[in-house]
Amino acid sequence: MNSDDIRTVVFEILRRIAPESDPSALDPNENIRQALDIDSFDALNFFVRVNEQFGISVPESDYGGLNTVSEIVGYLSARLG
Amino acid sequence: MTGTEIGLRTLTYRDAVREAIREALQKDERDFLMGEDVGHYGGCFAVSKGLLEEFGPERIRDTPLSESGFVGAGIGAALGGMRPIVEVMTVNFSMLAADQIINNASVYLYMSGGQFNVPLVIRMATGGGRQLAAQHSRCLEGWYAHIPGIKILSPATIEDARGMLWTALEDPDPVLIFENSGLYNMEGTLAADAGPVDIHRARVRRAGRDVSIITYSAGLFKSLEAAQILAAEGIEAEVIDLRTLRPLDEGTFLDSVARTHRALIVDEGWRSGGISAEIASRIMEGAFYELDAPVARLCSLEAPMPYAKHMETAVMPQADRIVDLARRMVGAHG
Amino acid sequence: MAEFRMPSLGSDMEAGTLIEWRVKPGDRVQRRDVIAVVETEKAAIEIEVYEDGIVEALLVQPGRKVAVGTVMAIIRTEAATEPPVAFEPSSRPEPVKKAAPEKKAAPEPPTIQAPPEAPRIKASPYARRLAAERGVDLRRVEGTGPAGAIGAADVQRTASPTTPEAKPAPPPPAGKPASDSRAAMRRAIAAAMARSKREIPHYYLQTRIDMRRTLDWLAAENLRRPIQERILPVVPLIRAVVLALGEVPELNGFWIDGSHRIAEAIHLGFVINLRQGGLIAPALLNAEEKRLDELMADLRDLITRARSGGLRSSEMTDATITVTSLGDLGVETVFGIIYPPQVALVGFGKIIDQPWCENGMIGVRPILTATLSADHRATDGHRGGLFLDALGRRLQEPSKL
Known part of the structure; x- marks a missing residue:
């Protein structure tokens, strides 16, 4: 899975969580919690879906470093090798 | 004056009452006006301004501050063959003359075995809305309407302010005329030849098919304003001006309710035991099977009248509340 | 017999639109079952029933907006479901006149003898008069007034042959602009x-x-x-x-x-x-x-x-x-x-x-x-x-x- 594929899947997850938004229009370095009005419940759902799609269980202690599309894609790429 | 070519002229409610007094004094030498400050001062509400100069102190008589005394004198004058017009400054002070009005004037014809009529007219200002607070804002004409033996008139329009006095003076029994002090400055048009009017019938001031708003005095204009707003929403309110609270012309409002099937009573008086309760009862008695909604009432809140303007406004019936209630009554059944 | 009424789903709610019935006449329901979906100003809400029983009749058509308190359905409660035979969905509770005198066999205390009464119909005097004049059965009239009261217009609507029940329902709320x-x-x-x-x-x-x-x-x-x-x-x-x-x-x-x-x-x-x-x-x-x-x-x-x-x-x-x-x-x-x-x-x-x-x-x-x-x-x-x-x-x- 290359980072483009990862990005596509991340966008799909975000679209399910924030159906009225278009995540692909986001700046890769924009804080998505603010841009998409993601609350803690949405965030948990996001990581649950990430776990389902990628098989990666993101520990809570890593949440803080995962605020933008590029941070998320980078984090997942590193772990998917 | 304007509109003379079509026989109309513009004047205030105050002017109309003054004209009525002048006409009465001109037409019948038995007529005279008495009350506190009606002469030199020109009347508390400037109604009698200029009349002292015109008719002299014999017929425009200033009295001491003693309502019981000068109303009693008026009764005596009436018994003695005169046709007095007694001005009690406001309904609030008429409490001091209540004994004369209720225990004497209203019952002499009965007590004398039909020998003595009391052809007395008492005028007084009534109503709130002018920031005069609890002691000077009462609206008690509905309360006087409880008493048999007197007639209670409530002129709302300029035509009635001009025309009711003469008819009242012609009546052989005591008549009380309540002029809402908020109306004195109201301007309107009157036919050049306007004169006496009947005092026995209510009037439909605006025709409508959806709800009958039954009101009197200053409530008439709030109701007409409300009717206009309602009309813009497609609700046609019929507005009835009772004009006379005793005897009550129930035929007019019962006919109206039979057409509209809904009745909303707007009364500046209080609700408990008030004239609105009487009207509602008459509707139950006379038009129950015509009703498509419970009779509704909008009255003043049962509290002493507050001084603060916004609170006074909130206490008294207002057009927006009338609109609200009428809308709800009609809306319920399309 | 119990009345299922449009519930108040918040202190600010005056009326709701019935989106759909989840039950039909004859269905058995239990307390807390969802039997209808109602659109309020806030959301579409699944409405639960509070009685165990059998749905006797559904009185409101989907798509209609009715005031809080309007009777929407009649639930025959368990206590009153002795004869489940020959059940007609449109049948209404019988008046109770004859029930009491015939019940003589057991000298039961009188507390349980009164069968549930048909709900009293709230109709304005004018509506009753119109209904009598035009031969309209008030039990068939859907009241749109406060607490489901029947007004003259409701009677007229029912009596008038030009507005049958097949009148197109208002557009579903889903079609409402956001x-x-x-x-x-x-x-x-x-x-x-x-x-x-x-x-x-x-x-x-x-x-x-x-x-x-x-x-x-x-x-x-x-x-x-x-x-x-x-x-x-x-x-x-x-x-x-x-x-x-x-x-x-x-x-x-x-x-x-x-x-x-x-x-x-x-x-x-x-x-x-x-x-x-x-x-x-x-x-x-x-x-x-x-x-x-x-x-x-x-x-x-x-x-x-x-x-x-x-x-x-x-x-x-x-x-x-x-x-x-x-x-x-x-x-x-x-x-x-x-x-x-x-x-x-x-x-x-x-x-x-x-x-x-x-x-x-x-x-x-x-x-x-x-x-x-x-x-x-x-x-x-x-x-x-x-x-x-x-x-x-x-x-x-x-x-x-």
């Missing part, structure tokens, strides 16, 4: 909040709570859980509110008609922001019976349904206290407005690292600002203070939550 329902929700919120501020003398209390123990405990707990079972920090807060209410129960309940009614069960209304704007505060029912895992599961379920539609009527009507958490944003303190007729609202802000003194030592701690908005008619500041104190205390012993 701005329309948003405006409706705004109006509903406006009505409730204006009523609250008009009627409720609020008092406000605030306290700061050291959240280190709870957060540490939660982090450790979440670390050993699969992600699907992780618990959000708001859940221990909710649990602490429930436990603190156990100490100060008078904050849990209502102020109705000039009197304070303390509720036994804790149905904890939780404010959920809707992505399209607006908010909704459905209840976590019987929160006092639930520990953290159950609360988390219930909360997840509630938020999901609030955002996708499908809340149930009991969740909309039964809340006994409300909790609002704005901690996901930057705000530190929430000054909440009570949702009438409830008597209290608990607000949580963001947990922020702040200097904190304990045992003569200064340290940095994650601090939560908790507020209580309470109805001064029902409680006084002293009791409110005890509540916040209990709340803070419970959050120092997370393992007991």
Whole structure:
């Protein structure tokens, strides 16, 4: 899975969580919690879906470093090798 | 004056009452006006301004501050063959003359075995809305309407302010005329030849098919304003001006309710035991099977009248509340 | 025989639109079964029935908007379902005249002999007269007045052959422009909040709570859980509110008609922001019976349904206290407005690292600002203070939550 594929899947997850938004229009370095009005419940759902799609269980202690599309894609790429 | 070519002229409610007094004094030498400050001062509400100069102190008589005394004198004058017009400054002070009005004037014809009529007219200002607070804002004409033996008139329009006095003076029994002090400055048009009017019938001031708003005095204009707003929403309110609270012309409002099937009573008086309760009862008695909604009432809140303007406004019936209630009554059944 | 009426799903609701029936005449229903879906100004809500029985008749067509209190269906309750034979969906309860005299065999106490009576029909005098003149059976007329009262127009509609039942239903609410329902929700919120501020003398209390123990405990707990079972920090807060209410129960309940009614069960209304704007505060029912895992599961379920539609009527009507958490944003303190007729609202802000003194030592701690908005008619500041104190205390012993 290359980072483009990862990005596509991340966008799909975000679209399910924030159906009225278009995540692909986001700046890769924009804080998505603010841009998409993601609350803690949405965030948990996001990581649950990430776990389902990628098989990666993101520990809570890593949440803080995962605020933008590029941070998320980078984090997942590193772990998917 | 304007509109003379079509026989109309513009004047205030105050002017109309003054004209009525002048006409009465001109037409019948038995007529005279008495009350506190009606002469030199020109009347508390400037109604009698200029009349002292015109008719002299014999017929425009200033009295001491003693309502019981000068109303009693008026009764005596009436018994003695005169046709007095007694001005009690406001309904609030008429409490001091209540004994004369209720225990004497209203019952002499009965007590004398039909020998003595009391052809007395008492005028007084009534109503709130002018920031005069609890002691000077009462609206008690509905309360006087409880008493048999007197007639209670409530002129709302300029035509009635001009025309009711003469008819009242012609009546052989005591008549009380309540002029809402908020109306004195109201301007309107009157036919050049306007004169006496009947005092026995209510009037439909605006025709409508959806709800009958039954009101009197200053409530008439709030109701007409409300009717206009309602009309813009497609609700046609019929507005009835009772004009006379005793005897009550129930035929007019019962006919109206039979057409509209809904009745909303707007009364500046209080609700408990008030004239609105009487009207509602008459509707139950006379038009129950015509009703498509419970009779509704909008009255003043049962509290002493507050001084603060916004609170006074909130206490008294207002057009927006009338609109609200009428809308709800009609809306319920399309 | 029981009447199923349009419920009031909030103090601001005047009418609702029936979207669909989930049952048909003859169906057996049990208490808490969802039997209808109703669109309110806030959302589409699944409506539960409160009786066990058999659906006797459905009186309102889908698509119709009816006032709160309108009888929508008749449920034949278990006690009254002796003859389940030859059941006609349109049949109506028989008048009771002959039942009593024939019942002679057993000398039973007279208390149980009266069979349930047909509901009295509320119709205006004019409507009754019209119905009599035109031969209209009032039992077939659907009242659109207050509490389902039948007015003359309802009789005319029924009597008139030009408007049969096949009249096209109003467009389904789904077709409503979004701005329309948003405006409706705004109006509903406006009505409730204006009523609250008009009627409720609020008092406000605030306290700061050291959240280190709870957060540490939660982090450790979440670390050993699969992600699907992780618990959000708001859940221990909710649990602490429930436990603190156990100490100060008078904050849990209502102020109705000039009197304070303390509720036994804790149905904890939780404010959920809707992505399209607006908010909704459905209840976590019987929160006092639930520990953290159950609360988390219930909360997840509630938020999901609030955002996708499908809340149930009991969740909309039964809340006994409300909790609002704005901690996901930057705000530190929430000054909440009570949702009438409830008597209290608990607000949580963001947990922020702040200097904190304990045992003569200064340290940095994650601090939560908790507020209580309470109805001064029902409680006084002293009791409110005890509540916040209990709340803070419970959050120092997370393992007991």
